[in-house]
Every structure is written in C-alpha cells, then in structure tokens.
Amino acid sequence: MTRRSYDIVIVGSGAGGGTVAQELSPLCREGVRIAVLEKGPKLRDEEFTGRELEMAQALYEDSGGFLTAEQTMTLAFGCAYGGSTAVYTGTSLLPPQRILERWNVPQLAIADVEQRARKFAEENNVHFLEDSLINENNRLFVEGCRGLNYRVQQFPVNLKGCRGSSLCNLGCPNQAKQGTNRVQLPRAESNGVEVITRCEVLRIGEKTIFARVHAKPAGGKGEPSSWETGDYQIDAQVIVVCAGAVNSPALLMRSGLARKLSRLGHGFTCHPAIIMVAEHNRAITNFVGHPKSFYLDQFAESDRFLLETCMYFPFITAKAMAGFGKEHSRFMQAFARLQMILVLACDEVSAHNRVIIDGAGRTSVHYRFTPEVMRGLVQGSITSAKIFFAAGAVRVHLPVAQFPTIERAESERLDQIAEHPDFKPGKLSISAAHLQGGCAMGSGPRDSVTDAYGRVHGIPWLFVADSSLFPNSLEINPYLTIMALADRVAETIRKEARTLL
Numbered sequence: 001m002t003r004r005s006y007d008i009v010i011v012g013s014g015a016g017g018g019t020v021a022q023e024l025s026p027l028c029r030e031g032v033r034i035a036v037l038e039k040g041p042k043l044r045d046e047e048f049t050g051r052e053l054e055m056a057q058a059l060y061e062d063s064g065g066f067l068t069a070e071q072t073m074t075l076a077f078g079c080a081y082g083g084s085t086a087v088y089t090g091t092s093l094l095p096p097q098r099i100l101e102r103w104n105v106p107q108l109a110i111a112d113v114e115q116r117a118r119k120f121a122e123e124n125n126v127h128f129l130e131d132s133l134i135n136e137n138n139r140l141f142v143e144g145c146r147g148l149n150y151r152v153q154q155f156p157v158n159l160k161g162c163r164g165s166s167l168c169n170l171g172c173p174n175q176a177k178q179g180t181n182r183v184q185l186p187r188a189e190s191n192g193v194e195v196i197t198r199c200e201v202l203r204i205g206e207k208t209i210f211a212r213v214h215a216k217p218a219g220g221k222g223e224p225s226s227w228e229t230g231d232y233q234i235d236a237q238v239i240v241v242c243a244g245a246v247n248s249p250a251l252l253m254r255s256g257l258a259r260k261l262s263r264l265g266h267g268f269t270c271h272p273a274i275i276m277v278a279e280h281n282r283a284i285t286n287f288v289g290h291p292k293s294f295y296l297d298q299f300a301e302s303d304r305f306l307l308e309t310c311m312y313f314p315f316i317t318a319k320a321m322a323g324f325g326k327e328h329s330r331f332m333q334a335f336a337r338l339q340m341i342l343v344l345a346c347d348e349v350s351a352h353n354r355v356i357i358d359g360a361g362r363t364s365v366h367y368r369f370t371p372e373v374m375r376g377l378v379q380g381s382i383t384s385a386k387i388f389f390a391a392g393a394v395r396v397h398l399p400v401a402q403f404p405t406i407e408r409a410e411s412e413r414l415d416q417i418a419e420h421p422d423f424k425p426g427k428l429s430i431s432a433a434h435l436q437g438g439c440a441m442g443s444g445p446r447d448s449v450t451d452a453y454g455r456v457h458g459i460p461w462l463f464v465a466d467s468s469l470f471p472n473s474l475e476i477n478p479y480l481t482i483m484a485l486a487d488r489v490a491e492t493i494r495k496e497a498r499t500l501l
C-alpha cells in the first residue's frame, strides 16, 4: 500500500466535484495541496468518435446499463473526467423557487442558491441556441405544442461552437459542451489541483481514504492514470465526497457510516423517463442539429410529468420501443423520418426507493414505480402522442398501449388508452439520468445526512457536494443547482480553512 498525503481530497470530478475543485483551487497558491480522485478515465479530444457502443463503454458506469435491483429501469451516469457532465446534453435551467421552498432546508436561502446557479450559467456560456441551429425534430415539437395551445419553452444551453452533430450524450466530439471537463477542471488544474484518474475510492476512514488505481484496459480509451497501478492510503484534513447520487451514499455506507447516519441512501429520486417516437411521411432533420432545444413543463405540478425534445441513437431507440418483430422493425427502418420526445416523470421521495450496499459491498438501487409515477408516464406519453399528431405524424409508437402502434386515424383512441393503460414495469424500457438524493441536506441526523452546507452531521472534516444532497426531486434538469450547492460547500471550506487544515 502506497501512502500519500493532501490537505483536501475531492472524490469524483463531475458537476459537484469539478466545481469544488475550481472554487478551492486559489488555495493552492497559499501552499494548500488538493487532489481530485476520479474513478473514470480522461479521454483525449480525438477519442470522442461519436460511435454509440464504444463511447457508452468509455464514458458511462456499466456502459450506461446500470440496472435497478428490480431490473425495471436503467440508470445512466458518467464515469469519466467530468463525470456525467461529459455526457449530459447541456440544458441549463435555474433552480425553481417552488421546489427549493418545498425542500425547506434550514439555512438554504433560495436567493443564494439562485445567484450561484446564475454565476455558473454565465461561466458556462449558457444562452439560447440561434434559430438557424434548431432542427426539424425540435421545430415539430414547437409546432405540435402551439397547435394544442401548450406553453412550450426553449432550453438555455451551455454550448460554444456547437456543430449540431447531435452526439451530446456520447461525449461531444467538437468540444462544444461546456461541462466541468472543459471549464472547471482545466481551470482547477492550471491553479495547481491534481486530478488523478482511474483512481477508485474504496472506503473512507478517519481523515483517510483507501483507494485503488486501475490499469488502463487493453484497447480501452483514455490516458493512463498519473499514479502507478495499485492500492493507496491517502491522508487528508478535509474530504469532499462528490461521487454522484448512487456512489456517494454507497461509499459512505461502505465506510461504515450507516450506523451513525440512518438516512444514508434514502430519498433517491431520478425522473424516470421513456422515449416516445412517431413516424412522419417525409424525412426530417432529426439526428443532425442540437438534440434538445425545447421543453414543456406546464403539467409538472398537475400531472407530474415533463416533456423534452430528444434524439437517441439507433441502439437506444430500438431498446426503448415496446414489442418486437415487424412493427418494431418498421419504426426502426423509418429512422430518418422519426420525431422523438422524452417523457420524464416527476417522482418524489418514497420509503422503498434507495441506494443500498449488499453483504459483499456491491452497490444496488431499489426503485419501485409509485402509482403517481406510472400516471405521470402514461399522461406524458398520451400528451406526446397528441403533440406528434398535431405536428403531422402519421403513426405513433405508444409503449403504454396494449397495441403500441397508433395510426393517425385512430388518434381519438388516445383518451381511452389513458383510462386503461397497459403499464407493466419491465414491459416498457424506462431509464433515468437525473439521479438525486441519498445524502440529503436537512436539520439533523434524524432527517438527513448533511447540513445545508454539505457537512456530514457529526463529522466536521467530511463534506458531500453533489446531486446526492437533494432532499427531494428538483423536477427540472439539475446540473446548475448541483454546481450552486457545491459552490456553497467550497465557500464553507475556504472560510474555515484556518481551523480545518
């Protein structure tokens, strides 16, 4: 076992970890030693090829196929320099006031979180995409929504020099997305923070980390780690856990903290989502152009769903459709004529849904669809089908119907299907990419894991700064809120540097 020592160690380099690294990096000038330990690899620019299977393997945990314990949903999260920001789409929304009010975390001032989120929006070049870069898949969504008098809205996005390759979720091959891999981590490194990739933290002890550096696999992408392969014990005065909503609670459990912190792993939410497709009778620009430019949130409170434009690659699209055989094949052969919408359910904290570790220390996520989530997905799919038809689609694939192909002439059947949906977990392909909770902020160890500044209750040197801090679902795309919360954690550490370090 090799021993190392730092003043501050950050575990994970995603939206939370990258932000903390940047915000603490000015301390390096005063001689403070800071390291980021990241399990995934750092890819060279030319290694972002946009090829579906090889990029999924290189950038995602379990190649993007991490299954829940019930095997009814896959969870997508990044495992790379930049974490999930390497694969996110870059839609950039500010935290909604109504949600932060509902969270009701003592000392979490709403205006403060919003102001910090705005700071990162500016830093990441968030703006509305110019009209010439909006593709037809997005335009048809707008047309369909307007035809039905829905309040469609444009997403602000964090791009610089987008070339419309539509490959955002496979890592941008044009370096246009302004994730932590492009903005915050390089800045932190140039200020003196060390980022050690392929370094998996196994366990945290008293001001100590036990980690393993993995060798680059033969034929794999990315640079080798800057450290030799092997086991390490790393001493640190302050440890900031930013391993994401699945891995942060799992790591703290593996470190024996579940006895002290009974809420660890609880409160997991994730916006379960289904992909809807519809066929037009002419080719449309769908897989060229930025894929996600518009959304509809007017039904979030009443019917518990959100709709976003999307465009997925052939493998994901094929997997997302219910059924098989001729009907399935007909939609896939019409790929260049497909319009797509993503339906996201607004789930809420529920007792069953949580992260656990099993007897062998393996991470597992238990998730059951509540009746509200099922209703949200059904209502969201029916609303999407109406939007597709209003935009001129000739047939819609409706996975919540017993017979999923709905021809235009049968569109009046939609309301009947809504009354008696054929929703069986396992029949539909459901996935989630907005993973939240597990180390929630709150007032004390009975209701939460950390305080409003990410400090773990009862452990002054241990902080959490990522999506696991959310006490309940955010009901919108979360990365700017995560960065805002991580910024608060970094500021607390900076202010207390004299006593902590």
Ligand SMILES: Cc1cc2nc3c(=O)[nH]c(=O)nc-3n(C[C@H](O)[C@H](O)[C@H](O)COP(=O)(O)OP(=O)(O)OC[C@H]3O[C@@H](n4cnc5c(N)ncnc54)[C@H](O)[C@@H]3O)c2cc1C
Binding pocket: 011, 012, 013, 014, 015, 016, 017, 037, 038, 039, 040, 076, 077, 078, 079, 080, 081, 082, 083, 084, 085, 087, 088, 089, 090, 091, 092, 093, 169, 199, 200, 201, 202, 242, 243, 244, 245, 247, 248, 251, 433, 434, 435, 465, 466, 467, 468, 477, 478, 479, 480, 482
């Ligand atoms: C496909 C996709 C599209 C998305 N699109 C959007 C979007 O458009 N807008 C938006 O707001 N949000 C989007 N999101 C969500 C957003 O990317 C995440 O919510 C956010 O990145 C989470 O930040 P985080 O810091 O909690 O975790 P992550 O960004 O996931 O980072 C966690 C990091 O910790 C590392 N790690 C884990 N365990 C260990 C360990 N034991 N040791 C060392 N390192 C470890 C991981 O490898 C990872 O790099 C998307 C997510 C996905 C997957």
Ligand code: SF4
Binding pocket: 159, 161, 162, 163, 164, 165, 166, 167, 168, 169, 171, 172, 173, 174, 175, 176, 177, 289, 290, 291
């Ligand atoms: S659409 Fe733009 S941001 Fe997305 S991968 Fe292509 S160039 Fe990058």
